Amino acid sequence: MVETRAADTHPPYLYPDYKSTRLRAPAQPLVRVPPSPLEAASPSFPRQFVKDSEADLTTWGKSAPLGEKMVLVGRVLDDGGRPVRRSLVELWQANASGKYPHPVDDHDAPHDPNFLGKGQVLTDDEGRYRFVTVKPGAYPWQNHAFAWRPAHIHLSLFGNAYAQRLITQMFFPGDPLCAIDPIFNSVPEAGRTLLVAELDLQHGIEGVALGYRFDIVLRGARATPMGV
């Protein structure tokens, strides 16, 4: 079995209800070693590498994308509550119809020529990030009969150390599809609320976009060498 720590909120590798884990989940325990000096550092994403326009996914096309406009705000913190500053946050998602711009997505739903569903920002000095996008649609998948993924937004984070690298998904409050989603439910019960954004009207745009808040906590640096 892969080891888990007492406060671990991460899913296991093997979660048989999510069928794709069955042949891909490592079965051997992870080997615990201190991060190398390389892994304790982070690749450099200087400010000029990220364009301001990449924070707004609704201005990518010639006209506005279809769907319900939304603002996503949040802070990136480490597990000691400290802001993770000037770190890259990448976002990708399906369009409002639940369709990705990917050739293997065979969901019978339309592409939106005005929506690529890709954005990136650097956090500010308080660890804050902000995107403007549209709410993605739910979509069916092949995992089991009548399987539908709840609406979700993919987020990719680099933190300030390679060992903090995280890819996750954000879900919407009150979505009944979460209860039947094996990917969401792979997370230990106590951790599931950490994947659900809060409605945050104040951070929306009056008359234009709903606001949601999603704070993200990355692991801190591993201080004590543990060996195997």
Add this chain to the structure above:
Amino acid sequence: MAQPTPSQTVGPFFDRQLLWSDGGKILFADQGERITLTGRVVDGNGGPVIDALFETWQVNAAGKLPIGGEGARPYGYGRVSTGADGSYTIETVMPGSFKGPGGETYAPQISVTIFARGLLKGVQTRVFLASLDAIKDDPLARALGNSDRLSTLVATRDPNNPKIYRWNVQLQGGGETVFIDA
């Protein structure tokens, strides 16, 4: 302590939105011996993992941390996806060896993280670009002791082209690659 945000799978649909242009050609501020690292990612049945996100991070030829970047990419960092046969290819420079905080020597290596559909958390490991004999004092080799699993982390040099290093990743089963929690 705040609870860490749980990991979730990268899913199968990231290619058009997450990959970088020429993400497999690793950039550095300085020169070095150009090499290619290539291989396949396979599942517990030996079948190709056709939709993995394969990321690499390494020191430069002199064993120094790469600082800065060019275009929209940081130095020293690679990002590709696997193909229909599970293969990946990274064009980079031979990393130098480097020292840890306690004076320990890290053999020439590349840190690798793989995300994929079916991986609820990314897997992290290190691939060595040196022979088994030459890495025996590396901290990860020491942590593994005499385990024959260490050989899963050693890239083999192509006998016909010494600039090519081959390394396969087996996510599960007999011959499963060593993954680390660093």
